[in-house]
Amino acid sequence: DSGVTQTPKHLITATGQRVTLRCSPRSGDLSVYWYQQSLDQGLQFLIQYYNGEERAKGNILERFSAQQFPDLHSELNLSSLELGDSALYFCASSGIATGALNNEQFFGPGTRLTVL
Amino acid sequence: GQQVMQIPQYQHVQEGEDFTTYCNSSTTLSNIQWYKQRPGGHPVFLIQLVKSGEVKKQKRLTFQFGEAKKNSSLHITATQTTDVGTYFCAGRTTDSWGKFQFGAGTQVVVTP
Numbered sequence: 634d635s636g637v638t639q640t641p642k643h644l645i646t647a648t649g650q651r652v653t654l655r656c657s658p659r660s661g662d663l664s665v666y667w668y669q670q671s672l673d674q675g676l677q678f679l680i681q682y683y684n685g686e687e688r689a690k691g692n693i694l695e696r697f698s699a700q701q702f703p704d705l706h707s708e709l710n711l712s713s714l715e716l717g718d719s720a721l722y723f724c725a726s727s728g729i730a731t732g733a734l735n736n737e738q739f740f741g742p743g744t745r746l747t748v749l
Numbered sequence: 750g751q752q753v754m755q756i757p758q759y760q761h762v763q764e765g766e767d768f769t770t771y772c773n774s775s776t777t778l779s780n781i782q783w784y785k786q787r788p789g790g791h792p793v794f795l796i797q798l799v800k801s802g803e804v805k806k807q808k809r810l811t812f813q814f815g816e817a818k819k820n821s822s823l824h825i826t827a828t829q830t831t832d833v834g835t836y837f838c839a840g841r842t843t844d845s846w847g848k849f850q851f852g853a854g855t856q857v858v859v860t861p
Contacts, residue, residue, distance in 0.1 A: 666849070668851075675852060675853035675854045678849050678850065681848070689848040691850075723791060737797060738782075738794060738839075738849075740793070742791055
């Protein structure tokens with residue numbers, strides 16, 4: 634158990650809909666990362682937050698958005714869903730070393746999103 | 750943009766044999782991390798390399814970071830069935846809040 638929790642575990646929805654994925658980082662971790670893992674593909678970095686502020690952005694679509702709240706939990710919002718958005722979405726957290734450059738990431742169990 | 754390539758994509762290994770997976774970045778990295786993801790699981794951190802030419806060992810696993818900090822390798826000796834999974838490298842860019850770029854992973858299958 635990494636200490637990172639993600640809800641829901643599974644999500645099935647239809648095209649055009651909007652969903653919210655939730656992540657609670659490990660206690661004390663200020664950085665939260667979101668990744669997308671499609672079938673047989675690697676991890677695509679979406680976005681990183683540090684103590685409530687966006688710090689780095691990857692290949693995140695405009696239809697997707699995220700935020701980190703004062704209690705440090707984070708939410709990833711996916712809207713106007715398409716079939717191709719079906720994937721496993723991971724959240725990871727890391728510690729607070731300066732710049733958070735050298736900290737390992739602790740991954741949550743993921744949310745499996747299926748868009749029908 | 751930064752690209753991290755990982756080869757091979759698949760590795761079939763007989764139990765007891767050695768194998769190596771390679772990670773190459775198009776740009777210089779500040780550090781590189783390696784993760785292992787078991788089937789149906791989530792990535793788990795294995796190690797981080799920071800210094801040019803760094804070599805670290807964890808039991809049967811040997812990790813190297815290239816002199817130019819653009820490539821890395823993971824070598825596993827005497828493969829066991831517990832080594833099954835996908836191994837990812839993740840390179841971090843050199844700007845102050847570097848993004849992580851994961852390689853596509855090497856999926857390892859071990860036959861007894």
